[in-house]
Amino acid sequence: MQLLEKLQILADSAKYDVSCSSSGSNRSNKKGQLGNASMAGICHSWADDGRCISLLKVLFTNYCIYDCKYCVNRVTNDIKRASFTPDELCELTIEFYRRNYIEGLFISSAVIKSPDYTMELIISALKKLRYEHKFNGYIHVKSIPGADLSLIYQAGLLADRMSINIELPSIQSLKLLAPQKDHQTIIKPMSYVSEQIQGANELTIYRKKQMFVPAGQTTQLIVGATRDNDLTILNLTQELYNRYKLKRVYYSAYVPVNTDTNLPAINTSPPLLREHRIYQADWLLRFYGFNAGELLDENHTSFDTRVDPKCDWALRNLDKFPVEINRAPIETLLRVPGIGFKMAQRIVRARRVAPLSFEDLRRMRVVLKRAQYFITCKGVYYGDADIDSGNLYSILSEKTDTKNIYGQISMFAQPVD
Amino acid sequence: MIYVTDGSFEGILSAIFEAYENKEIPESIVSRDFYQISLDTDVKEIHTNEEKSGRVYNAIIEKMSHEALETIYKAWLSEHYEVGTALYKYVKIGLKIGKKVLSYLQNPDVLLVNDLAHKVAFESHRFLGILRFKKLKNGLYYSRIEPDNNITMLIAEHFAQRMSDQSWIIHDAKRNVYALYDTNEIVFTNEEIPITSDGIVDTMFEQLWKNYFKTIAIESRKNPRLQRQYMPRRYWKNLTEVK
Structure with missing residues (x-):
């Protein structure tokens, strides 16, 4: 052969x-x-x-x-x-x-x-x-x-x-x-x-x-x-x-x-x-x-199909949010939906030099689509719906585009451990 | 005031030195290649000077750290048209606040330098994977690349270590930069090295590789969008398996 x-x-x-x-x-x-x-x-x-x-x-x-x-x-x-x-x-x-x-x-x-x-x-x-x-x-x-x-x-x-x-x-x-x-x-x-x-x-x-x-x-x-x-x-x-x-x-x-x-x-x-x-x-x-x-x-x-597991956890633990971007320890930032490992590190580094505003986060390209409902910046809440309003699940599940699911698999297609 | 340099790394550092020496605040530092004549602003031609650039180079290490120098150098390799100005502002901030400049991402100039350096580092890592060698008749391995950034300097050492027993040429066809390795040392040159297509004899293993590439994909999970996201189309013409 x-x-x-x-x-x-x-x-x-x-x-x-x-x-x-x-x-x-x-x-x-x-x-x-x-x-x-x-x-x-x-x-x-x-x-x-x-x-x-x-x-x-x-x-x-x-x-x-x-x-x-x-x-x-x-x-x-x-x-x-x-x-x-x-x-x-x-x-x-x-x-x-x-x-x-x-x-x-x-x-x-x-x-x-x-x-x-x-x-x-x-x-x-x-x-x-x-x-x-x-x-x-x-x-x-x-x-x-x-x-x-x-x-x-x-x-x-x-x-x-x-x-x-x-x-x-x-x-x-x-x-x-x-x-x-x-x-x-x-x-x-x-x-x-x-x-x-x-x-x-x-x-x-x-x-x-x-x-x-x-x-x-x-x-x-x-x-x-x-x-x-x-x-x-x-x-x-x-x-x-x-x-x-x-x-x-x-x-x-x-x-x-x-x-x-x-x-x-x-x-x-x-x-x-x-x-x-x-x-x-x-x-x-x-x-x-x-x-x-x-x-x-x-x-x-089973995991929820419409929101990711971290989001799902956060929605069941709303009493732990919102957290202040300028003070929360990195372990807490890591639990905010939409904030990944690299971003949490960037935030911790940058806030040592000067406090971060919501605009700063945007400029640093922190994805705020989901995170906005779970954080405050310098004490101010920027989410476009209140955290206690009871409709966060429907808001957040619409923001997760399941059609795009393949495109999101970026984190584990890399061979980086 | 606009400073016009020859575009080299030393040229930009010389310009930064002159800004301090002349107590001037240039509104931009641009490379000759990007400079467009303007009648409203004063223009100063900067001559690249080894001593002047050397002093800025050392000041960056002393006041800001090696890591900052690396960031600055990588950002320069992006060849971005605003990189001269951004580096000037970055150094200015760095001389004031020291190595904290690396983290000061709230500042747009620091963020730009940081992003450019990141892009360059990302692409050079990518090329450690997507660079392909072809074996030539004379036993040399030849690779043609066309990266977005000027990364040949950053990737050559990796291949010298990995393929330490084989002679190779990496050719950035966009910039006409060559890295040559003879199993002993790497030499960088801009002098053209003629490679003709009939010098390449590599059909058997290229065939095997293409065949492997096709076979390993799972049909029911086909996803061209994801594939292109990781391996953008612009790189394909130098990639054996998808060419």
Whole structure:
């Protein structure tokens, strides 16, 4: 089979993994060798679906022994199959990298023969890349569920980032759709990698830096393939960040690729708005100091479609507003709808020099469309409706243009963590 | 009074020095390229002077910090027609309030300099990703770019570190600025280097890359607007995958 056709098959099977980030590692270049990693990550292109391309994202093989119902590569599907040789994979990575098409490699795989056999194949390709080709670029490796922990350790020494996809957000869903995978084959390696990363960081203190997955580990959850609600997904996310110290949780709106009575029909369009809301909430957990419990609870298990999660929270906590732009601590500013991380920092910096007026904010291009109802400037309220008037929800939901939803996904299409 | 400079960074700093030396307050500092003759105002031609510009350069570092100098320099790379005047006003404020000038975004001139610097930094980061090399017959890698801002100086070092074992040329075709790297050091030049299209031999990997680019998109999530938002059309003609 020609390389062109292989690449097409193995990229096509890899595309539902949404992780694109190339950040978090500072692997450096050694003179006369190829490549380094960039802490902030670099996007190299954007595909027709608007998602960033930063890594060469391919499967090692799409031959699979499993029959997971949601997956395009399930053994019972009649699709074209292919496998790379380690040399082919190295050549593609190196030659793409030299032309600055990519930031590195994202290697995943279906399970061929056995999890251990698959993991060994991946390791041999990565060893070639690192040792023979002296490649110091970014590598994201997927750990194969069920592979021996010693193999996962070896892969972790070669990679910058590692991930194992949970995919289905609850044990019930896993049993229903991926009966051959068991919950433990996912959680065990995740907690193992998390311990190894911490161990490597502690070693660094008194020894030469040992690189074990320096950019941390991530996972992916599928949204909309099962009945799991937003609350289940958000609580799981919170636990993954707190307990396993994950760098990122990615969410993938389910694109139906198979027919099954337990799955959405094949022509169902992916729940993009729902995915978008969950990403917004994920951001609130990681950078804005929110807890899952503040955003959703048993009485409120799904995100509002018409206002974003921060707005939704603010509307349920009107007694905490309005806040004074010139005095509120940054943690409070971050909770104002419409004020993002960068803007909060800008405000805090500027007000140290001189107090800010409403006009100043406008000039600094703070988006006041939503924020105006939740702030005062030098004690004056500028909202065009009163905060106690009771119609803020209808005002604010009109200001969120759902038609424009794709255009707003700016914050997570960047690979910046 | 209008000061007219040669448009160089040193030229603008020399003009700022002269404003202080002559106790004048020029209403604008413009580059010769943008200057339009006006009969109502006095005009003074500024000669770029290394000592004068050097003194302003050092004063910026001492009174305001390295970060301020970096902001000023990046803003200059924007080639914005009002950048000379804005930098003059920025330095004037900075000499009074010190490094707080970096945060004084309430002031329109400070905000303009800050925005220009931000735009330049944003575009140079963008080009770390969307710059493409083509392999030439002689083994050199060649890249043609046409950025909005004069960013070649800012991005060359990144590629020297990353592709430390390969020789390359980055060519800003808009400004005719070249960065050359020979696996040892970077040289910047304005002297034209002839590159003919038959010197480029790169069909196989370009084909693979184009094919990969097409395949990786999910059909049911197609979103050309979002794609163009991140990767504006004006850059496409130098991008292998969408050309």
